[in-house]
Amino acid sequence: MTAEDYNNCVKWYADGLYRFMLKSTRQVEDARDLVQSSFEKLWEHRGEINQLKSKSYLFTIAYHKMIDLNRKNSRMEFRENLPEPVTADEPHRPRIKEVLDKALGRLNDRQRSLVLLKDYEGYSYEEISEITGLNGSQVKITLHRARLQLKEWLVSVENVL
């Protein structure tokens, strides 16, 4: 991979990777740091990585870094009390999106990552299993459970649509 190929990767994948990290960590600075360190790693190993594999490489690196960070900081306990991250999203989002974002924060790390990789990045179960290191069945079961949890959250009394 040349420097030009690498810069193309930045152009194509930086937004998606940042979104993945932001939704996973819900911390702007953490998300930026993770994106930066993932691209740093890609740059260091650009000689060994085919450009076609660069996206999954980036997401794999970022996913594991994020899991490590969350474990290290044990942020899961207080994350629910944190305000919504300030993003470039529109201030008046539809209510369903707001509720869904809140519901996403109630999922565990693995469930949330799988939902994000599936919905935002459009990865197949097989690709997700390569990124996360889970097998295909685990990916499918975890993802289905996550969606059922989200559905339960949407229809719960306080969030009735």
Next chain:
Amino acid sequence: MDINRNNYENYFLLYLDKELSSTDGELVEKFLQENTDLQKEFALLECTVFSASDVVFEPKTWLYRKEEKRRVIPLYWTRIAAVGVGLILGTWFILSQQHYFSPHRDAVHATAETEKNKLNPGLSKKNEKGKPEDNPIEKVLLPPAVVKTEKKKEPVLKNPILVIPGEKKLAVDQVTVASQQDLGLEESTDPLRLSRAVVVLQSQHLGLAAETQRLGQIPGVKPAALTLSGSAIEDTRRYEKATTEMYDTTNDNAISVIALNNQNKGIGGFLKKLTGREPAGDDTKKVRVSVFQISY
């Protein structure tokens, strides 16, 4: 695919995850049309799918990189450096080899050792434990081995004449006789008296007749009786050195001159002198051995 009211949820989720083939997807859509009561549940599951977000990583400039140009050393300089290093190493190697394989160095040691063993056969004998045996002669003749670094007074040979092959005469006013202590033998206080000695040196071993004839050609020099020892000839072949043994018949002293290497403008040698023979029955002999080095 067999979708029914018992397993529809799994297929709904696979459908939403786009993990079904188009054929299977059509079956799910058909099932939904046939089971309208399940459409609300499908809609709720559909709400759990996140749509594209417009989140943007603004500071992309942090991530862009440029290939750093590697500094290339011109081949011209590389070649010069390689040649320079090669020359330095080559010179060093040649010099070190010359020093290490110096004929003076090797031959002096080898000859001195041979002569020492010849005179004192017990010197090199070792007992079963690998330690040298006590030798009464060695005890008398040889002082304890002491490593001395400072130079002692250097005895001088008076007016020896050296005849170098090619009819080149060389009178040496002073011949340095050094390293008497290096051989571990008795230290001499008197200069070796070689005023009548004539040393004829050749790089190849000489026959007795040729040696005598050559000595006779030197005006004003009284030739001494010459013999060649067998072991010395062997050494000559091995070390390419001329070996001459001369006896002074008048005072029954013996002087061996074993010359080593007349090349490189230098001659090294080994001088042995038997002096002061004791009365019969007494095996002790006084032996003076010196190593000399002549440069011209």
